[in-house]
Amino acid sequence: MKNSAEIVIIGGGISGCATAYYLAKMGCTGVVVLEKEYIASGATGRCGAGVRSQWGLELNCKLTKMSIDMFEELDEETDYDGDTEFKQSGYLMLASTEKEVEQFKKNVELQNRLGIKSELLTPAEALKIVPFLNTDFVMAASFHQKDGHLNPFYVTDAYMKAARRLGVEFYTYTTVKDIKVEKGKVVGVVTDKGEIATNKVLNAAGGWAKEIGAMAGVELPLTPERREILVTEPLEALLDPMVISTSLNFYCQQVPHGSFIMGRGNPHEKEGLNQASSWDFLVNMSQTITKVLPILSQVRVVKQFAGLYMMSPDAAPIYGSVPAVDGLYLAVGFSGHGFMVGPMTGLLMAQHILGKDNEMVFSLDKLDLGRFERGELICEPSVV
């Protein structure tokens, strides 16, 4: 293991790997990525991997739209030796309450103004996209063709391989034990395999970001929370878009391989690092999905798994520097949406770390850690 580095990135998920790639692409040498297990072993490899630009806040619309543009070019950008499986068959978002219908109208208006070609649909129009949708629960829907999903393992693999070719070193199965801070400045990272002297550390540790922050003496307002997913046997192509609903509490997609992947949140979930699967989820998820997409009744569940959402107080990411500790950077608190903004996280964090803030296409000012003290919370109405 190297004993010194220009920048140490903690976390080998999409945020860490994309940032490593962009840092190296911008000419930075001496970038090291530390990962306690294998690449994409945390939330990145456990997420639904959906990407959408149908949001209710300008900031989220822009960040996700730019990321989707980058996902479209990812295979070429990283010269990937595989295919990241970007299926751009859209997101069909269902509204099943009056309140949701009103919100969707506002959202679509905002999205259209920002160049996102989403549209508001009647239940009959939604049926044209998903003919077996049970519209009993649907009052309206919104659809955007350019949304979709990718294979999260391949996306991260693509960034990792490209970064490695540019000289980034990845140490997997390496656990960070401490971050050394002297006189308010980062001076090194201690791992179970040795120590690395560095003046710059990026916390991109997903569900473990709070613990990493504490090592540098910084208390981050984050809470990890388990979310579960189930996977079915592969079937012929039936479902084009990702189907999603906040009030019905589910999302469901069919990946190119043929499996259906679906998830939902548990309102009673306790805070913590538990990544075990539960029986309750299996039953609740089955009940929801067979109601909305009854055609799936006879499809078999092959497996279930769980991962961590890292919730921030306003369900928006925390990016940038930490005023109290010079050299500590944050890309944390994605609240379940870290994958879909991954490319932009990588680009913006690399620019910020290298002091190129003036070149940014998107300002991180409103997404800093200081917003919680200032009381400037970002309240996105369309979180699932």
Next chain:
Amino acid sequence: MHNKNDLDKVIVCRCEDITLGEIRELINKGYTTIDEIKRVSRCGFGPCQGKTCMQLLLTELTQQKGKDIKEIKMPTHRPPTRNIELGVLARGEEDEK
């Protein structure tokens, strides 16, 4: 007696049609744990949940890497043990038709 090329054609994962040759190629590319190989190849992702292929993968890794079987970490076993229809789960039935 098998030669090396014949063995490369042997199916390791029957659910996902993955051959020993493909596994060997991934090991050569630097994927050296079962968890990593599973995720880039889908080996063990199928309906049988890796009941046959995980053992074969384990053996191949010990041979290629000269490691003891005890040094290689097995992946997490994911429930359910047997496939179940979504409708059966939703209705809480005890038996499948």
